[in-house]
Amino acid sequence: MDALNLSTSIDWAFIDKVAEESGGxxxxxxxxxxxxxxxxxxxxxxxxxxxxxRLLQMGQKETILSSKAIWLCATCETCTTRCPCEIDVAKIMxxxxxxxxxxxxxxxKDVKLFYDSFLESMKAHGRLFEMGTLMAYNLKSGHFLAxxxxxxxxxxxGKVSLFPKNIVGKDKVAKIFTRxxxxxxxxx
Amino acid sequence: MADxxxxxxxxxxxxxxxxxxxxxxxxxxxxxxxxLREPEDWSCCGxxxxxxxxxxxxAALAARNLSIIEKMGTQTVTVPCPSCLSAFKRxxxxxxxxxxxxxxxxxxxxxxxxxGVNPKSTxxxxxxxxxxxxxxxxxxxxxxxxVVAPYxxxxxTRPPEIAQFDDPENPMSMDNIxxxxxxxxxxxxxxLECCGAAFGVPKREMVNQLSSKVLSMAIDSGAxxxxxxxxxxxxNLDLRQSQVNSTMGTNFNIPILYFSQIVGLTxxxxxxxxxxxxxxxxxxxxxxxxITVQEMEQRKQAEIEKEKAAKAKPKKDEIKAEET
Ligand code: SF4
Ligand code: SF4
Numbered sequence: 001m002d003a004l005n006l007s008t009s010i011d012w013a014f015i016d017k018v019a020e021e022s023g024g025x026x027x028x029x030x031x032x033x034x035x036x037x038x039x040x041x042x043x044x045x046x047x048x049x050x051x052x053x054r055l056l057q058m059g060q061k062e063t064i065l066s067s068k069a070i071w072l073c074a075t076c077e078t079c080t081t082r083c084p085c086e087i088d089v090a091k092i093m094x095x096x097x098x099x100x101x102x103x104x105x106x107x108x109k110d111v112k113l114f115y116d117s118f119l120e121s122m123k124a125h126g127r128l129f130e131m132g133t134l135m136a137y138n139l140k141s142g143h144f145l146a147x148x149x150x151x152x153x154x155x156x157x158g159k160v161s162l163f164p165k166n167i168v169g170k171d172k173v174a175k176i177f178t179r180x181x182x183x184x185x186x187x188x
Numbered sequence: 189m190a191d192x193x194x195x196x197x198x199x200x201x202x203x204x205x206x207x208x209x210x211x212x213x214x215x216x217x218x219x220x221x222x223x224l225r226e227p228e229d230w231s232c233c234g235x236x237x238x239x240x241x242x243x244x245x246x247a248a249l250a251a252r253n254l255s256i257i258e259k260m261g262t263q264t265v266t267v268p269c270p271s272c273l274s275a276f277k278r279x280x281x282x283x284x285x286x287x288x289x290x291x292x293x294x295x296x297x298x299x300x301x302x303x304g305v306n307p308k309s310t311x312x313x314x315x316x317x318x319x320x321x322x323x324x325x326x327x328x329x330x331x332x333x334x335v336v337a338p339y340x341x342x343x344x345t346r347p348p349e350i351a352q353f354d355d356p357e358n359p360m361s362m363d364n365i366x367x368x369x370x371x372x373x374x375x376x377x378x379x380l381e382c383c384g385a386a387f388g389v390p391k392r393e394m395v396n397q398l399s400s401k402v403l404s405m406a407i408d409s410g411a412x413x414x415x416x417x418x419x420x421x422x423x424n425l426d427l428r429q430s431q432v433n434s435t436m437g438t439n440f441n442i443p444i445l446y447f448s449q450i451v452g453l454t455x456x457x458x459x460x461x462x463x464x465x466x467x468x469x470x471x472x473x474x475x476x477x478x479i480t481v482q483e484m485e486q487r488k489q490a491e492i493e494k495e496k497a498a499k500a501k502p503k504k505d506e507i508k509a510e511e512t
Pocket of ligand 2: 028029030031032033034035036049050053079082083084085086087089
Protein backbone atom coordinates (compact mmCIF):
# COMPACT_ATOMS: atom_id res chain seq x y z
CA MET A 1 0.00 0.00 0.00
CA ASP A 2 1.22 3.53 -0.68
CA ALA A 3 2.24 5.72 2.22
CA LEU A 4 -0.60 7.94 3.43
CA ASN A 5 -0.33 11.49 4.59
CA LEU A 6 -2.79 11.34 7.45
CA SER A 7 -2.53 14.99 8.39
CA THR A 8 -4.34 15.95 5.20
CA SER A 9 -6.37 12.97 4.12
CA ILE A 10 -8.53 11.84 7.03
CA ASP A 11 -12.21 12.29 6.25
CA TRP A 12 -13.83 12.29 9.70
CA ALA A 13 -17.35 12.73 8.37
CA PHE A 14 -16.96 9.58 6.29
CA ILE A 15 -15.94 7.55 9.35
CA ASP A 16 -19.04 8.73 11.21
CA LYS A 17 -21.30 8.12 8.22
CA VAL A 18 -20.21 4.51 7.76
CA ALA A 19 -20.55 3.83 11.48
CA GLU A 20 -24.03 5.32 11.51
CA GLU A 21 -25.35 3.65 8.35
CA SER A 22 -23.95 0.23 9.21
CA GLY A 23 -24.91 0.49 12.86
CA GLY A 24 -21.45 -0.86 13.60
CA UNK A 25 -18.31 0.19 15.41
CA UNK A 26 -15.33 -0.12 13.05
CA UNK A 27 -13.18 1.69 15.63
CA UNK A 28 -13.11 -1.52 17.69
CA UNK A 29 -11.05 -3.35 15.06
CA UNK A 30 -7.55 -4.15 16.38
CA UNK A 31 -6.29 -5.71 13.14
CA UNK A 32 -6.13 -9.33 14.29
CA UNK A 33 -6.65 -10.46 10.68
CA UNK A 34 -9.25 -13.14 11.47
CA UNK A 35 -11.64 -11.75 8.88
CA UNK A 36 -9.03 -11.78 6.13
CA UNK A 37 -7.84 -15.27 7.06
CA UNK A 38 -11.31 -16.67 6.46
CA UNK A 39 -12.36 -14.53 3.50
CA UNK A 40 -12.71 -16.80 0.43
CA UNK A 41 -12.33 -13.77 -1.85
CA UNK A 42 -9.23 -12.20 -0.37
CA UNK A 43 -7.19 -13.54 -3.27
CA UNK A 44 -9.22 -11.33 -5.63
CA UNK A 45 -9.37 -8.22 -3.41
CA UNK A 46 -7.04 -5.29 -3.96
CA UNK A 47 -7.26 -4.55 -0.21
CA UNK A 48 -7.97 -7.49 2.10
CA UNK A 49 -10.98 -6.90 4.32
CA UNK A 50 -8.93 -6.17 7.48
CA UNK A 51 -7.07 -3.50 5.51
CA UNK A 52 -10.37 -2.01 4.41
CA UNK A 53 -11.26 -1.79 8.10
CA ARG A 54 -7.97 -0.04 8.86
CA LEU A 55 -8.41 2.36 5.94
CA LEU A 56 -11.84 3.11 7.31
CA GLN A 57 -10.45 3.93 10.76
CA MET A 58 -8.06 6.28 8.99
CA GLY A 59 -10.90 7.94 7.07
CA GLN A 60 -9.48 7.06 3.64
CA LYS A 61 -12.71 7.59 1.75
CA GLU A 62 -11.37 7.81 -1.80
CA THR A 63 -9.18 4.72 -1.53
CA ILE A 64 -12.03 2.67 -0.07
CA LEU A 65 -14.78 3.78 -2.41
CA SER A 66 -12.68 3.12 -5.49
CA SER A 67 -11.47 -0.29 -4.27
CA LYS A 68 -12.43 -3.48 -6.05
CA ALA A 69 -12.81 -5.30 -2.73
CA ILE A 70 -16.15 -3.73 -1.84
CA TRP A 71 -17.69 -4.96 -5.11
CA LEU A 72 -16.09 -8.39 -5.03
CA CYS A 73 -17.25 -9.14 -1.49
CA ALA A 74 -19.95 -11.82 -1.75
CA THR A 75 -21.49 -11.16 1.69
CA CYS A 76 -20.57 -14.70 2.70
CA GLU A 77 -20.57 -13.59 6.37
CA THR A 78 -17.35 -15.38 7.33
CA CYS A 79 -15.76 -12.16 8.57
CA THR A 80 -18.76 -11.17 10.69
CA THR A 81 -19.02 -14.65 12.17
CA ARG A 82 -15.36 -14.72 13.18
CA CYS A 83 -14.57 -11.18 14.32
CA PRO A 84 -13.53 -11.38 18.00
CA CYS A 85 -14.71 -7.79 18.50
CA GLU A 86 -18.19 -8.65 17.24
CA ILE A 87 -17.99 -6.14 14.43
CA ASP A 88 -20.49 -6.80 11.65
CA VAL A 89 -17.74 -6.59 9.05
CA ALA A 90 -19.89 -7.85 6.15
CA LYS A 91 -22.51 -5.19 6.88
CA ILE A 92 -19.78 -2.55 6.81
CA MET A 93 -18.62 -3.86 3.41
CA UNK A 94 -22.25 -3.75 2.29
CA UNK A 95 -22.60 -0.17 3.51
CA UNK A 96 -19.39 0.88 1.73
CA UNK A 97 -20.75 -0.62 -1.51
CA UNK A 98 -24.02 1.26 -1.05
CA UNK A 99 -22.16 4.56 -0.52
CA UNK A 100 -19.94 3.88 -3.55
CA UNK A 101 -23.05 3.26 -5.64
CA UNK A 102 -24.63 6.46 -4.37
CA UNK A 103 -21.53 8.46 -5.26
CA UNK A 104 -21.28 6.69 -8.58
CA UNK A 105 -17.84 5.21 -7.91
CA UNK A 106 -18.03 1.83 -9.55
CA UNK A 107 -14.74 -0.05 -9.70
CA UNK A 108 -16.32 -3.31 -10.93
CA LYS A 109 -18.76 -2.29 -13.65
CA ASP A 110 -19.82 -5.81 -14.66
CA VAL A 111 -20.80 -6.75 -11.12
CA LYS A 112 -22.97 -3.67 -10.74
CA LEU A 113 -24.45 -4.17 -14.19
CA PHE A 114 -25.46 -7.71 -13.32
CA TYR A 115 -27.16 -6.57 -10.11
CA ASP A 116 -28.92 -3.81 -12.02
CA SER A 117 -30.19 -6.20 -14.70
CA PHE A 118 -31.59 -8.40 -11.93
CA LEU A 119 -33.38 -5.48 -10.28
CA GLU A 120 -34.76 -4.15 -13.55
CA SER A 121 -36.25 -7.55 -14.29
CA MET A 122 -37.81 -7.58 -10.87
CA LYS A 123 -39.20 -4.09 -11.28
CA ALA A 124 -40.74 -4.98 -14.63
CA HIS A 125 -42.29 -8.35 -13.74
CA GLY A 126 -42.46 -8.57 -9.94
CA ARG A 127 -40.37 -11.72 -10.07
CA LEU A 128 -36.97 -12.44 -11.50
CA PHE A 129 -37.01 -13.48 -15.15
CA GLU A 130 -33.75 -15.46 -15.30
CA MET A 131 -33.40 -15.62 -19.08
CA GLY A 132 -34.28 -11.95 -19.57
CA THR A 133 -31.80 -10.89 -16.92
CA LEU A 134 -28.98 -12.80 -18.56
CA MET A 135 -29.81 -11.39 -21.98
CA ALA A 136 -30.07 -7.83 -20.69
CA TYR A 137 -26.72 -8.24 -18.95
CA ASN A 138 -25.06 -9.66 -22.06
CA LEU A 139 -26.33 -6.80 -24.18
CA LYS A 140 -25.29 -4.05 -21.81
CA SER A 141 -21.96 -5.49 -20.74
CA GLY A 142 -20.88 -6.30 -24.28
CA HIS A 143 -20.19 -9.91 -23.23
CA PHE A 144 -22.68 -11.12 -25.80
CA LEU A 145 -22.06 -14.79 -25.27
CA ALA A 146 -21.62 -14.98 -21.50
CA UNK A 147 -22.72 -18.46 -20.47
CA UNK A 148 -24.03 -19.16 -23.98
CA UNK A 149 -22.78 -22.75 -23.79
CA UNK A 150 -24.96 -23.39 -20.73
CA UNK A 151 -28.15 -22.32 -22.48
CA UNK A 152 -28.88 -25.57 -24.34
CA UNK A 153 -28.25 -27.56 -21.14
CA UNK A 154 -30.83 -25.77 -19.04
CA UNK A 155 -33.19 -25.54 -21.97
CA UNK A 156 -33.07 -29.26 -22.56
CA UNK A 157 -33.97 -29.86 -18.93
CA GLY A 158 -36.97 -27.56 -19.24
CA LYS A 159 -35.58 -25.39 -16.47
CA VAL A 160 -35.83 -21.93 -17.96
CA SER A 161 -38.76 -20.12 -19.31
CA LEU A 162 -38.37 -18.03 -22.42
CA PHE A 163 -41.08 -15.71 -21.26
CA PRO A 164 -41.38 -13.70 -18.06
CA LYS A 165 -44.00 -14.53 -15.49
CA ASN A 166 -45.76 -11.32 -14.61
CA ILE A 167 -47.38 -11.26 -11.21
CA VAL A 168 -50.69 -9.48 -10.66
CA GLY A 169 -49.14 -7.03 -8.22
CA LYS A 170 -46.15 -6.14 -10.37
CA ASP A 171 -47.08 -2.47 -10.27
CA LYS A 172 -47.01 -2.66 -6.47
CA VAL A 173 -43.45 -3.96 -6.63
CA ALA A 174 -42.53 -1.24 -9.12
CA LYS A 175 -43.99 1.29 -6.69
CA ILE A 176 -41.47 0.20 -4.03
CA PHE A 177 -38.74 1.15 -6.51
CA THR A 178 -40.22 4.54 -7.39
CA ARG A 179 -41.06 5.46 -3.79
CA UNK A 180 -37.51 4.62 -2.80
CA UNK A 181 -36.06 6.67 -5.65
CA UNK A 182 -38.22 9.66 -4.79
CA UNK A 183 -37.18 9.53 -1.15
CA UNK A 184 -33.53 9.11 -2.08
CA UNK A 185 -33.73 12.19 -4.30
CA UNK A 186 -35.32 14.24 -1.54
CA UNK A 187 -32.58 13.38 0.94
CA UNK A 188 -29.89 14.02 -1.67
CA MET B 189 -48.88 -36.28 13.45
CA ALA B 190 -50.33 -33.01 14.59
CA ASP B 191 -51.86 -30.82 11.99
CA UNK B 192 -49.06 -28.70 10.62
CA UNK B 193 -49.61 -25.89 8.20
CA UNK B 194 -46.95 -23.58 6.89
CA UNK B 195 -46.72 -20.79 4.41
CA UNK B 196 -44.25 -21.87 1.74
CA UNK B 197 -42.27 -19.24 -0.13
CA UNK B 198 -40.46 -21.01 -2.94
CA UNK B 199 -38.73 -18.00 -4.52
CA UNK B 200 -37.87 -17.18 -8.14
CA UNK B 201 -35.11 -19.69 -8.78
CA UNK B 202 -37.35 -22.55 -7.67
CA UNK B 203 -39.60 -21.68 -10.59
CA UNK B 204 -36.63 -21.82 -12.96
CA UNK B 205 -33.17 -23.32 -12.71
CA UNK B 206 -33.88 -24.90 -9.31
CA UNK B 207 -37.27 -26.40 -10.14
CA UNK B 208 -36.15 -29.83 -8.85
CA UNK B 209 -35.58 -28.33 -5.39
CA UNK B 210 -39.20 -27.20 -5.35
CA UNK B 211 -40.51 -30.53 -6.67
CA UNK B 212 -38.58 -32.64 -4.18
CA UNK B 213 -39.24 -30.36 -1.19
CA UNK B 214 -43.00 -30.48 -1.84
CA UNK B 215 -42.93 -34.28 -2.20
CA UNK B 216 -40.96 -34.77 1.00
CA UNK B 217 -43.12 -32.38 3.02
CA UNK B 218 -46.23 -34.11 1.72
CA UNK B 219 -44.83 -37.47 2.83
CA UNK B 220 -44.20 -35.96 6.25
CA UNK B 221 -47.80 -34.79 6.53
CA UNK B 222 -47.21 -31.05 6.18
CA UNK B 223 -49.65 -28.72 4.49
CA LEU B 224 -47.97 -25.98 2.49
CA ARG B 225 -49.74 -22.83 1.42
CA GLU B 226 -48.20 -20.61 -1.21
CA PRO B 227 -48.61 -16.88 -0.47
CA GLU B 228 -50.76 -15.31 -3.12
CA ASP B 229 -49.00 -13.25 -5.76
CA TRP B 230 -45.66 -13.27 -3.97
CA SER B 231 -42.82 -11.25 -5.46
CA CYS B 232 -39.04 -11.58 -5.62
CA CYS B 233 -37.25 -11.08 -2.26
CA GLY B 234 -34.60 -8.79 -3.77
CA UNK B 235 -31.77 -11.19 -2.97
CA UNK B 236 -28.14 -9.96 -3.16
CA UNK B 237 -28.69 -7.18 -5.72
CA UNK B 238 -31.13 -5.26 -3.52
CA UNK B 239 -28.80 -4.90 -0.56
CA UNK B 240 -26.14 -3.30 -2.76
CA UNK B 241 -28.61 -0.44 -3.23
CA UNK B 242 -29.97 0.36 0.21
CA UNK B 243 -30.89 -1.46 3.43
CA UNK B 244 -34.40 -0.01 3.74
CA UNK B 245 -35.17 -0.67 0.08
CA UNK B 246 -33.94 -4.27 0.34
CA ALA B 247 -36.03 -4.84 3.46
CA ALA B 248 -39.12 -3.43 1.72
CA LEU B 249 -38.85 -5.84 -1.22
CA ALA B 250 -38.72 -8.74 1.23
CA ALA B 251 -41.35 -7.30 3.58
CA ARG B 252 -43.97 -7.03 0.83
CA ASN B 253 -44.04 -10.82 1.00
CA LEU B 254 -43.98 -10.97 4.80
CA SER B 255 -46.98 -8.68 4.83
CA ILE B 256 -48.89 -11.00 2.46
CA ILE B 257 -47.96 -14.00 4.61
CA GLU B 258 -49.00 -12.21 7.78
CA LYS B 259 -52.51 -11.82 6.37
CA MET B 260 -52.72 -15.54 5.61
CA GLY B 261 -52.88 -16.21 9.33
CA THR B 262 -50.05 -18.75 9.32
CA GLN B 263 -47.29 -17.87 11.74
CA THR B 264 -44.38 -19.63 10.12
CA VAL B 265 -43.13 -19.34 6.58
CA THR B 266 -40.72 -21.97 5.40
CA VAL B 267 -38.21 -20.97 2.77
CA PRO B 268 -35.98 -23.40 0.82
CA CYS B 269 -33.59 -20.79 -0.62
CA PRO B 270 -31.01 -19.41 1.87
CA SER B 271 -30.82 -16.12 0.00
CA CYS B 272 -34.59 -15.50 0.25
CA LEU B 273 -34.49 -16.68 3.86
CA SER B 274 -31.72 -14.29 4.75
CA ALA B 275 -33.58 -11.41 3.06
CA PHE B 276 -36.70 -12.27 5.09
CA LYS B 277 -34.85 -12.68 8.37
CA ARG B 278 -32.99 -9.40 7.93
CA UNK B 279 -36.21 -7.56 7.14
CA UNK B 280 -38.09 -9.24 9.99
CA UNK B 281 -35.39 -8.78 12.65
CA UNK B 282 -34.66 -5.23 11.51
CA UNK B 283 -38.32 -4.26 11.63
CA UNK B 284 -39.11 -5.91 14.95
CA UNK B 285 -35.96 -4.58 16.62
CA UNK B 286 -36.02 -0.97 15.45
CA UNK B 287 -39.17 1.17 15.26
CA UNK B 288 -37.71 3.82 12.99
CA UNK B 289 -36.39 1.22 10.55
CA UNK B 290 -39.82 -0.40 10.52
CA UNK B 291 -41.44 2.92 9.76
CA UNK B 292 -39.05 3.66 6.92
CA UNK B 293 -39.65 0.25 5.37
CA UNK B 294 -43.42 0.44 5.72
CA UNK B 295 -43.33 3.89 4.10
CA UNK B 296 -42.30 2.16 0.87
CA UNK B 297 -45.08 -0.43 1.03
CA UNK B 298 -48.79 -0.40 0.19
CA UNK B 299 -49.59 -2.81 3.02
CA UNK B 300 -47.46 -2.59 6.15
CA UNK B 301 -45.69 -5.51 7.76
CA UNK B 302 -46.31 -5.73 11.50
CA UNK B 303 -43.73 -8.31 12.46
CA GLY B 304 -45.95 -11.38 12.90
CA VAL B 305 -44.18 -13.91 10.72
CA ASN B 306 -41.45 -16.35 11.67
CA PRO B 307 -39.24 -17.28 8.68
CA LYS B 308 -37.50 -20.67 8.89
CA SER B 309 -35.46 -22.72 6.44
CA THR B 310 -36.89 -26.02 5.26
CA UNK B 311 -33.97 -27.75 6.95
CA UNK B 312 -34.86 -26.08 10.24
CA UNK B 313 -38.49 -27.22 9.96
CA UNK B 314 -37.35 -30.78 9.41
CA UNK B 315 -34.93 -30.80 12.36
CA UNK B 316 -36.90 -28.74 14.88
CA UNK B 317 -40.59 -29.10 14.06
CA UNK B 318 -40.74 -32.60 12.61
CA UNK B 319 -37.76 -34.14 14.37
CA UNK B 320 -35.13 -36.61 13.28
CA UNK B 321 -37.07 -39.61 14.51
CA UNK B 322 -40.19 -38.81 12.48
CA UNK B 323 -38.02 -38.01 9.44
CA UNK B 324 -36.34 -41.41 9.81
CA UNK B 325 -39.62 -43.26 10.30
CA UNK B 326 -40.71 -42.74 6.71
CA UNK B 327 -37.71 -44.50 5.21
CA UNK B 328 -38.44 -47.49 2.99
CA UNK B 329 -35.32 -47.56 0.83
CA UNK B 330 -31.56 -47.54 1.23
CA UNK B 331 -28.74 -46.13 -0.87
CA UNK B 332 -25.91 -48.44 0.18
CA UNK B 333 -23.15 -47.18 -2.13
CA UNK B 334 -23.72 -43.53 -1.48
CA VAL B 335 -21.35 -41.35 0.55
CA VAL B 336 -22.57 -37.76 0.72
CA ALA B 337 -20.69 -34.55 1.48
CA PRO B 338 -23.26 -32.22 3.09
CA TYR B 339 -22.63 -28.73 1.73
CA UNK B 340 -24.39 -25.88 3.55
CA UNK B 341 -22.96 -22.93 1.65
CA UNK B 342 -22.12 -19.65 3.29
CA UNK B 343 -25.28 -18.02 4.63
CA UNK B 344 -27.65 -20.77 5.71
CA THR B 345 -26.34 -20.69 9.28
CA ARG B 346 -24.52 -17.35 9.30
CA PRO B 347 -24.17 -14.86 10.77
CA PRO B 348 -25.57 -16.52 13.90
CA GLU B 349 -27.48 -13.39 14.98
CA ILE B 350 -29.52 -13.52 11.76
CA ALA B 351 -29.71 -17.26 11.05
CA GLN B 352 -30.52 -18.22 14.65
CA PHE B 353 -30.15 -21.83 13.65
CA ASP B 354 -27.51 -24.53 13.92
CA ASP B 355 -23.79 -23.89 14.37
CA PRO B 356 -22.14 -21.07 12.38
CA GLU B 357 -18.81 -22.91 12.10
CA ASN B 358 -19.74 -26.57 12.02
CA PRO B 359 -23.42 -27.00 11.17
CA MET B 360 -24.84 -30.50 11.63
CA SER B 361 -28.52 -30.26 10.69
CA MET B 362 -28.12 -31.63 7.16
CA ASP B 363 -25.64 -34.27 8.35
CA ASN B 364 -28.20 -35.36 10.94
CA ILE B 365 -31.12 -35.45 8.51
CA UNK B 366 -29.13 -37.54 6.03
CA UNK B 367 -28.00 -39.91 8.75
CA UNK B 368 -31.55 -40.17 10.04
CA UNK B 369 -32.64 -41.49 6.64
CA UNK B 370 -29.77 -44.00 6.66
CA UNK B 371 -27.36 -42.26 4.31
CA UNK B 372 -23.61 -42.21 5.00
CA UNK B 373 -22.06 -38.75 5.22
CA UNK B 374 -18.40 -37.88 4.85
CA UNK B 375 -16.40 -35.63 7.19
CA UNK B 376 -16.43 -32.63 4.88
CA UNK B 377 -14.28 -29.67 5.94
CA UNK B 378 -15.61 -27.30 3.26
CA UNK B 379 -19.23 -27.34 4.47
CA LEU B 380 -19.40 -23.55 4.60
CA GLU B 381 -16.77 -22.42 2.15
CA CYS B 382 -18.27 -20.08 -0.46
CA CYS B 383 -18.89 -21.52 -3.97
CA GLY B 384 -18.73 -18.12 -5.68
CA ALA B 385 -22.29 -17.09 -4.88
CA ALA B 386 -23.98 -14.76 -7.36
CA PHE B 387 -20.82 -14.00 -9.34
CA GLY B 388 -21.36 -16.76 -11.91
CA VAL B 389 -22.30 -14.39 -14.68
CA PRO B 390 -20.10 -11.31 -14.12
CA LYS B 391 -17.05 -13.07 -12.61
CA ARG B 392 -17.15 -16.58 -13.89
CA GLU B 393 -13.44 -17.35 -13.36
CA MET B 394 -13.79 -16.59 -9.63
CA VAL B 395 -16.74 -18.95 -9.35
CA ASN B 396 -14.97 -21.68 -11.27
CA GLN B 397 -11.94 -21.47 -8.99
CA LEU B 398 -13.91 -21.42 -5.74
CA SER B 399 -16.30 -24.16 -6.86
CA SER B 400 -13.41 -26.36 -7.94
CA LYS B 401 -12.06 -26.22 -4.38
CA VAL B 402 -15.41 -27.28 -2.96
CA LEU B 403 -15.70 -30.14 -5.45
CA SER B 404 -12.20 -31.45 -4.88
CA MET B 405 -12.48 -31.21 -1.08
CA ALA B 406 -15.72 -33.18 -1.22
CA ILE B 407 -14.09 -35.92 -3.23
CA ASP B 408 -11.06 -35.94 -0.90
CA SER B 409 -13.43 -36.44 2.02
CA GLY B 410 -14.48 -39.74 0.44
CA ALA B 411 -17.81 -38.56 -0.95
CA UNK B 412 -19.30 -39.60 -4.29
CA UNK B 413 -22.14 -37.09 -4.15
CA UNK B 414 -22.70 -33.61 -2.72
CA UNK B 415 -25.92 -32.61 -0.97
CA UNK B 416 -26.95 -28.95 -1.12
CA UNK B 417 -29.69 -26.75 0.29
CA UNK B 418 -29.17 -23.71 -1.95
CA UNK B 419 -30.11 -23.09 -5.61
CA UNK B 420 -27.01 -20.99 -6.20
CA UNK B 421 -24.65 -23.61 -4.75
CA UNK B 422 -26.35 -26.25 -6.87
CA UNK B 423 -26.04 -24.16 -10.00
CA ASN B 424 -22.38 -23.31 -9.45
CA LEU B 425 -21.43 -26.91 -8.71
CA ASP B 426 -23.68 -28.79 -11.13
CA LEU B 427 -24.48 -26.61 -14.14
CA ARG B 428 -21.02 -25.05 -14.06
CA GLN B 429 -19.13 -28.29 -13.39
CA SER B 430 -18.23 -28.59 -17.07
CA GLN B 431 -17.02 -24.98 -17.03
CA VAL B 432 -14.91 -25.76 -13.97
CA ASN B 433 -13.43 -28.73 -15.80
CA SER B 434 -12.56 -26.75 -18.90
CA THR B 435 -11.10 -23.73 -17.07
CA MET B 436 -9.33 -25.62 -14.31
CA GLY B 437 -8.22 -28.65 -16.29
CA THR B 438 -10.05 -30.98 -13.94
CA ASN B 439 -12.40 -33.85 -14.74
CA PHE B 440 -14.99 -33.79 -12.00
CA ASN B 441 -18.07 -35.86 -12.51
CA ILE B 442 -19.86 -35.78 -9.18
CA PRO B 443 -23.64 -35.43 -8.86
CA ILE B 444 -24.98 -32.47 -6.85
CA LEU B 445 -28.34 -33.32 -5.30
CA TYR B 446 -30.65 -31.23 -3.18
CA PHE B 447 -30.84 -32.82 0.28
CA SER B 448 -34.59 -33.15 -0.28
CA GLN B 449 -33.97 -35.31 -3.36
CA ILE B 450 -31.86 -37.70 -1.32
CA VAL B 451 -34.46 -37.85 1.46
CA GLY B 452 -37.15 -38.45 -1.17
CA LEU B 453 -35.19 -41.34 -2.65
CA THR B 454 -35.06 -43.03 0.77
CA UNK B 455 -38.84 -42.58 1.03
CA UNK B 456 -39.22 -44.61 -2.14
CA UNK B 457 -40.54 -41.64 -4.12
CA UNK B 458 -40.22 -41.72 -7.87
CA UNK B 459 -37.02 -40.17 -9.26
CA UNK B 460 -39.08 -38.30 -11.83
CA UNK B 461 -41.28 -36.70 -9.17
CA UNK B 462 -38.12 -35.65 -7.34
CA UNK B 463 -36.76 -34.00 -10.49
CA UNK B 464 -33.64 -36.16 -10.67
CA UNK B 465 -33.72 -36.02 -14.46
CA UNK B 466 -33.25 -32.25 -14.23
CA UNK B 467 -29.71 -32.53 -12.89
CA UNK B 468 -26.94 -31.77 -15.36
CA UNK B 469 -24.39 -34.20 -13.91
CA UNK B 470 -26.25 -37.47 -14.03
CA UNK B 471 -27.30 -39.15 -10.78
CA UNK B 472 -28.63 -42.25 -12.54
CA UNK B 473 -26.22 -44.61 -10.81
CA UNK B 474 -27.47 -43.36 -7.44
CA UNK B 475 -31.05 -44.07 -8.41
CA UNK B 476 -30.08 -47.51 -9.75
CA UNK B 477 -28.26 -48.42 -6.53
CA UNK B 478 -31.45 -47.94 -4.52
CA ILE B 479 -32.74 -51.06 -2.76
CA THR B 480 -35.46 -51.68 -0.21
CA VAL B 481 -34.67 -51.61 3.48
CA GLN B 482 -35.41 -55.36 3.66
CA GLU B 483 -32.87 -56.11 0.96
CA MET B 484 -30.38 -53.96 2.81
CA GLU B 485 -31.00 -55.92 6.01
CA GLN B 486 -30.46 -59.19 4.16
CA ARG B 487 -27.19 -57.88 2.76
CA LYS B 488 -26.02 -56.84 6.20
CA GLN B 489 -26.98 -60.20 7.65
CA ALA B 490 -25.07 -61.99 4.91
CA GLU B 491 -22.04 -59.88 5.64
CA ILE B 492 -22.17 -60.67 9.35
CA GLU B 493 -22.37 -64.38 8.55
CA LYS B 494 -19.37 -64.07 6.27
CA GLU B 495 -17.35 -62.30 8.93
CA LYS B 496 -18.24 -64.90 11.52
CA ALA B 497 -17.10 -67.65 9.20
CA ALA B 498 -13.86 -65.81 8.50
CA LYS B 499 -13.18 -65.34 12.22
CA ALA B 500 -13.73 -68.98 12.97
CA LYS B 501 -10.99 -69.87 10.51
CA PRO B 502 -8.34 -67.09 10.66
CA LYS B 503 -6.25 -66.56 7.58
CA LYS B 504 -2.53 -67.27 7.54
CA ASP B 505 -1.32 -63.69 7.19
CA GLU B 506 -3.50 -62.59 10.10
CA ILE B 507 -1.84 -65.13 12.34
CA LYS B 508 1.54 -63.87 11.20
CA ALA B 509 0.59 -60.28 11.91
CA GLU B 510 -0.39 -61.19 15.44
CA GLU B 511 2.95 -62.91 16.09
CA THR B 512 5.08 -59.89 15.19
S1 SF4 C 1 -18.41 -11.15 3.67
FE1 SF4 C 1 -17.08 -10.29 2.06
S2 SF4 C 1 -15.31 -9.54 3.16
FE2 SF4 C 1 -16.40 -10.85 4.58
S3 SF4 C 1 -15.40 -12.82 4.36
FE3 SF4 C 1 -17.13 -12.84 2.94
S4 SF4 C 1 -16.36 -12.10 0.98
FE4 SF4 C 1 -14.81 -11.60 2.56
S1 SF4 D 1 -11.63 -9.89 12.59
FE1 SF4 D 1 -12.50 -8.00 13.44
S2 SF4 D 1 -10.91 -7.20 14.80
FE2 SF4 D 1 -9.94 -8.75 13.50
S3 SF4 D 1 -9.10 -7.57 11.79
FE3 SF4 D 1 -11.12 -8.27 11.15
S4 SF4 D 1 -12.51 -6.60 11.72
FE4 SF4 D 1 -10.59 -6.26 12.80
